[in-house]
Amino acid sequence: MPMRFAADVSTAETEYGTVLLDERSGSYWELNPTATLVVRTLLDGGDEADAAAAVAEQFDVDRAQAQQDVEALVRQLRSSGLAS
Template structure:
């Protein structure tokens, strides 16, 4: 599930995660560090399993919870039109 951002969106990493900006609308979403890890993993070519594994390794979170977090964030980004 390697993903790409829609052309109207830009992702910028920050000291506290990342910001996802819709350039035409001027709206943005603040991603916490775990959200930023998920998005950068998926945009970097990892599939959902890879993003889950990185969450588990980085934050020592339960794999089931990590899977739900990945799936939820991807669903939210798709609903916002951020992914293609």
């Protein structure tokens, strides 16, 4: 399922990944390059399987592990209210 950030979440890409600002709470989140790839894939309309495939290819990791990591990241972003 494609992902969207909440309206009050600002993003900025850096040389180290992506920084998210939750404007409601003032909390910052820093995404490493792997998480940035996952988020970019989902924001561009891909699903979790697409994101896992991109991670497995880009970072030479096992596809099953990549799928678990993608699912965990998406759960965390959604449960925190940063994304839907």
